[in-house]
Amino acid sequence: MAEIKNYTLNFGPQHPAAHGVLRLILEMDGEVVQRADPHVGLLHRATEKLAESKPYNQSIGYMDRLDYVSMMCNEHAYVRAIEQLLGIEPPERAQWIRTLFDEITRLMNHLMWLGANGLDLGAMTLFLYCFREREYLLDAYEAVSGARMHATYYRPGGVYRDLPEEMSRLAESRFRKASDVKRMNEWREGSLLDYLEQFMAYQAERIDDYETLVTDNRIWKQRNVGIGAVSPERARQLGFTGPMLRGSGVAWDLRKKQPYAKYREVDFDIPVGVNGDCYDRYLVRIEEMRQSVRICQQCIAWLRKNPGAVMAGNYKVAPPSRKEMKDDMEALIHHFKLFTEGYCVPEGETYAAVEAPKGEFGCYMISDGANKPFRVHLRAPGFAHISSMDEMARGHMLSDVVAIIGTQDIVFGEIDR
Amino acid sequence: MSDFSERNQPLVKRVKETLGDKIGNIREVRKQLIAEIAPADWIESCRLLRDTDGLEFDTMIDLCGVDYLGYGDDEWETAEASGSGFSRGVDHLGPGRFDWESRPEAEAIPNRFAVVVQLLSTRNNLRVRLRCYPDQADLPIVPSIVDVWSSANWYEREAFDLFGIVFEGHPDLRRIMTDYGFIGHPFRKDFPLIGNVTVRYDEDKGRVVYEPTEIEPRVLVPRVIRRDSRYVGDELDKREAPTGG
Numbered sequence: 001m002a003e004i005k006n007y008t009l010n011f012g013p014q015h016p017a018a019h020g021v022l023r024l025i026l027e028m029d030g031e032v033v034q035r036a037d038p039h040v041g042l043l044h045r046a047t048e049k050l051a052e053s054k055p056y057n058q059s060i061g062y063m064d065r066l067d068y069v070s071m072m073c074n075e076h077a078y079v080r081a082i083e084q085l086l087g088i089e090p091p092e093r094a095q096w097i098r099t100l101f102d103e104i105t106r107l108m109n110h111l112m113w114l115g116a117n118g119l120d121l122g123a124m125t126l127f128l129y130c131f132r133e134r135e136y137l138l139d140a141y142e143a144v145s146g147a148r149m150h151a152t153y154y155r156p157g158g159v160y161r162d163l164p165e166e167m168s169r170l171a172e173s174r175f176r177k178a179s180d181v182k183r184m185n186e187w188r189e190g191s192l193l194d195y196l197e198q199f200m201a202y203q204a205e206r207i208d209d210y211e212t213l214v215t216d217n218r219i220w221k222q223r224n225v226g227i228g229a230v231s232p233e234r235a236r237q238l239g240f241t242g243p244m245l246r247g248s249g250v251a252w253d254l255r256k257k258q259p260y261a262k263y264r265e266v267d268f269d270i271p272v273g274v275n276g277d278c279y280d281r282y283l284v285r286i287e288e289m290r291q292s293v294r295i296c297q298q299c300i301a302w303l304r305k306n307p308g309a310v311m312a313g314n315y316k317v318a319p320p321s322r323k324e325m326k327d328d329m330e331a332l333i334h335h336f337k338l339f340t341e342g343y344c345v346p347e348g349e350t351y352a353a354v355e356a357p358k359g360e361f362g363c364y365m366i367s368d369g370a371n372k373p374f375r376v377h378l379r380a381p382g383f384a385h386i387s388s389m390d391e392m393a394r395g396h397m398l399s400d401v402v403a404i405i406g407t408q409d410i411v412f413g414e415i416d417r
Numbered sequence: 418m419s420d421f422s423e424r425n426q427p428l429v430k431r432v433k434e435t436l437g438d439k440i441g442n443i444r445e446v447r448k449q450l451i452a453e454i455a456p457a458d459w460i461e462s463c464r465l466l467r468d469t470d471g472l473e474f475d476t477m478i479d480l481c482g483v484d485y486l487g488y489g490d491d492e493w494e495t496a497e498a499s500g501s502g503f504s505r506g507v508d509h510l511g512p513g514r515f516d517w518e519s520r521p522e523a524e525a526i527p528n529r530f531a532v533v534v535q536l537l538s539t540r541n542n543l544r545v546r547l548r549c550y551p552d553q554a555d556l557p558i559v560p561s562i563v564d565v566w567s568s569a570n571w572y573e574r575e576a577f578d579l580f581g582i583v584f585e586g587h588p589d590l591r592r593i594m595t596d597y598g599f600i601g602h603p604f605r606k607d608f609p610l611i612g613n614v615t616v617r618y619d620e621d622k623g624r625v626v627y628e629p630t631e632i633e634p635r636v637l638v639p640r641v642i643r644r645d646s647r648y649v650g651d652e653l654d655k656r657e658a659p660t661g662g
Contacts, residue, residue, distance in 0.1 A: 041594035049604055053513040055638050084447050236475040236539060239568025245539075252539045344643045350447045351479075351535055351546065362479060364535065368489045369642045377481040379535070387571035416594060 006034055009398070013042055017120045017402045020412035024389070026401065033401060036393040038386055043416040051376040055342025056082055057155065059376070064150035066378060067414035070109040071141075072101045073356035074414070075154040077378075080260065081352035081363040082156040085345045086317060092262075093308040094158035099262040100299035101144070101153065102354070103292040104196075107203070108137045109357035109409075110289045114210060117282075117406035121223045126213055133206055136199050143167055143192045157312035163192045163303065197300050200293050207289050215286075224279035228392045228404040231276060238391070239384035242359025243288065244408065247273035247281035254355035266298045278407040288357075317343050342371040358382055358409050380414035421445045428543055435469045436462050451546045456559050459549050463565045466536060466545070474536040474545065477562070480572035482580035483531040486606040487512060492639040513610035513636040517629065521607050525554040530582055532559050551582060561587040579604035609634060 009026040012018035021042035027035040047066060051059040063078045064071040076098060083090065090098075115130030138148045143164050145151035153160050167188040172181050187198045214220040230240070235248040245252055253270045255263040271287035273280030311318045319338050320331035347369040353362035359381025366375040385408040392404050421429050425445055432452060433440060439462045441453035454462045466474045492511045515521065534547040551557035561584035562569045573584040574593040581602035584590060592599060596616070601608055611632045619626045 041592075041596075044594040046603060049610060053610055053636050058638075234567075237567045239476055239478065239566070241476075241478075250539060257542050341638060341641055344641065348446050349451075351449060351544075353478075360478060362535065364479065364481060364533065366483065369644065370491070371638070371641050371643075374488060375483050377479070377483075377533075379479040383571060383575075384568050387568065391567075 011401065013039075017405060019116065019405055019410045021416075022386075022405065022410065022412065024401070024405075026393075026398070028398065031398050033393045033396055033398065036390045036401070038389045040386065040412070041416050043412040045417070047417045048376050048378060052373055055371050056345065056373060057342060059373075060155065061150060061152045063378075064152060065413055066380065066417060067109075067356065067358065067361070067382070067411050068149065069112045069411055070105045070357045071149055071151055072098075072105045072153060073109075073354055074361055074378075075152070076102060076261075077352055077354045077356070077361045077363040078376075079154045079156045080354065081350050081365040082345065084350045084352055085348055085365065085367050086156065086343075087346075088157055088312055088314060088317065090158040090312060091309045093162075093303070093306060094310045095261045096299055096302050096306075097159050097163065097310060098154060099266065100196075100296055100303065102261065103295045103299070104137050104140055106292045106357040107289055107296075108134055110285050110292075111137075113285060113357075113406075113409050114282075118214065120402050120406045121220065123214055123217070123220065126210060129206070129210060129213070133203060139167075140192060140196060140199075143195075155311070155318065157314060157318045158310050160311075162310045165191045167192055167195050193300050193304055196296065200296050200300070204290065204293050207286065207293070211286060215283075221279065223399075223403055224282060224407075225277060226275070227278045227396065227400050228407055229275060229277040230388070230392065234391070235276065238388040240359070240388070241381050241384070242355065242357070243281055243284045244359060244381075244385055246271065247284045248276035249273055254353060254360060258353075260354060262299070262302075263295075266295050268295050278403050281407050344369060344371050345373070353379070356381060358411070358414070359385070361414075378414075378417055380417060382408065382410055382412075382415045386410055386415055421450075422448050424448070425450055428545070431469075431471055432466070432545065435465050435472060439465075449544065449546060451548055453548045453550070456549055456551055459560045460562055460565065463534075463547070463562045466547075467565055471541065472538060472543065473540045474538045474543070476537045476539055477534060477566035477568050477572075478537045479533075479535040480562075480569055480576060481533050482576035482582050482604070483533055484580055484604065484606045485529050485531065486526065489642065490640070491642045511636070511640055512606055514634055516609050516611060516634050517613035520609055527554065529554040530557040530580060532576060532582060534562075557582045558585055559583070560585050561590075563587055578602070581605065610636075 006027050006029050009028050011024035011026055013021040013023040018024065023039040023042065025037040025039065026033055047062050051062060060075055060078060063074040066074045111130040111134045115127040118126030141151050142148045145153040145160065169185045169188050170176060170181050172178050187195045230248050232248045232250050235245050235250060240248065249272055251270055251272050256270055268291045271284045273284050315331065315334040319335055324331040325335045345367040347367055349366040351362055351364045353360050360379065361381060362379035364377040364379065365373050368374040389404065393401050396404070422445060425448065428450060429443060432443065439454060439458040441455055443450065443452045466472055490511065528550045530551055532549045536545050536547065549559055551559045559582060561573055563573065571593060573587055574591060576582050577584060577590050578592040578594050579602055595603060601613060611634050612630050614627045615630050616625055616627055
């Protein structure tokens with residue numbers, strides 16, 4: 001009888017389904033995975049160490065680059081940690097704006113996830129649909145911060161500036177026909193809130209479109225149902241958070257259980273899975289998109305009615321306006337000190353967490369009283385998720401590994417940090 | 418008990434009952450609970466926190482290493498200011514201002530390293546932070562808690578890789594973030610910010626080569642600690658006048 005041996009398969013780090021730079025060493029018996037050993041760290045940029053050598057505000061931009069498909073949620077955890085140490089509270093309007101943009105970010109993340117996961121599993125159309133909608137949200141990012149992705153919009157004490165009264169309009173060019181421009185500018189006549197309101201109404205219907213494409217699709221179900229099932233007990237043990245934990249049937253969401261920003265005041269539901277497989281996690285994420293639309297609509301309604309400050313008036317952490325700076329000596333000194341030296345944060349330590357689209361994104365910060373953090377540690381949800389790869393993939397077929405990587409919603413920016 | 422906020426008092430009581438004399442020090446910072454535990458009691462305490470009714474810390478959210486070398490050091494107090502360069506009169510060898518060759522001697526200060534664990538109970542909606550100081554600073558060893566929470570596996574590997582903290586009993590303590598064959602523990606405070614080696618593809622040799630880093634170490638903003646009225650508020654008035662300042 002011929003001797004049959006296990007063999008080792010090197011998956012990635014350049015494989016398109018590896019979602020970035022995952023090197024996965026798979027020990028295979030035929031086409032069945034016996035052991036999976038993910039090698040991470042190929043995108044390690046030592047964000048935490050870099051943050052220790054810079055004043056607090058200069059690291060906000062690094063946070064965008066961690067989980068680079070849910071940028072503002074990362075910023076939120078970081079600025080919340082600073083705010084807790086300083087003992088300051090952002091103005092109410094700023095908190096509503098943060099709630100709005102956290103949910104916009106969640107929509108963006110889930111759209112990206114759905115599109116990419118669909119592509120991995122052979123559903124090409126989904127990808128095109130999702131990226132079409134995601135583009136509108138990137139425009140909203142651009143309208144508030146000037147950057148499509150890496151916004152640096154949240155600041156300790158509030159947000160960088162108020163929502164714009166006017167949306168930028170598109171112009172006709174070699175790439176855009178006049179008829180297209182007219183259609184695309186229709187939503188951009190009014191303010192950002194008008195634009196978002198129209199988008200949210202549109203998006204609610206689009207989510208139904210995605211569902212008609214795949215939810216009952218036979219191939220989609222064959223690729224997802226019963227794959228990578230995790231029991232609630234194991235999910236807790238493995239440190240799962242976010243849709244990964246909820247997919248296993250644990251009703252745990254920081255937005256409900258430990259509310260921050262304005263989540264206490266908005267009305268929304270938490271979807272929970274039953275079987276804990278890839279299909280349930282897909283359903284959870286789809287429903288989360290619907291809930292995000294709901295939250296956004298409530299935020300838009302509140303923000304319309306309640307104008308006000310979006311930044312704390314404390315010049316120790318927030319810069320004075322240009323006008324004040326030029327009229328007032330005191331303000332000029334504050335401005336100078338803030339941009340050359342930054343602000344000192346009282347000695348202490350804190351852990352601030354937000355419900356990022358992928359799970360609990362936390363920031364553990366130690367300050368020794370200096371203008372730079374002594375230690376910043378970032379808790380990325382994906383790190384705990386991918387560490388369970390061996391357990392989730394064992395006994396599955398090679399093609400299921402792709403579905404499992406997809407369902408974990410892996411982004412290497414946050415795993416490697 | 419008055420050191421704790423009202424919300425935390427029942428939790429403190431519960432944790433004290435559960436851990437008894439295993440608990441070294443329990444305090445509250447920014448309304449968050451921190452319990453210090455000695456390495457000898459580390460695993461047993463974790464297990465108790467996980468299994469005791471009313472606590473049930475079922476999820477280990479985060480584990481990280483901390484290097485306390487240089488805690489509270491200020492770079493600003495210098496004798497003279499330079500007229501050129503980026504150093505702005507700072508002649509300290511503070512974090513980020515040295516390269517691999519001139520890195521400071523590692524000091525074995527007591528409690529230099531710490532392992533910090535954030536626990537979460539999804540059943541009771543509680544959080545607590547545990548802290549463990551390994552005994553020796555030159556070879557910090559802490560027992561591994563992989564058997565208590567599976568999620569500790571990779572977090573401990575990360576703390577080992579970046580800080581050189583050894584987790585005794587860990588099933589697979591390999592480096593995780595750094596390159597294959599990396600030397601040193603990069604998140605220690607005596608490891609240069611610019612790193613020690615540069616990697617590039619060599620056209621002639623036809624392979625990737627490692628060379629010493631040639632970047633100039635430079636930090637633009639000096640590290641300053643200010644304890645004036647802006648930050649300490651009323652406390653400043655109660656304090657005695659600082660000497661030599």
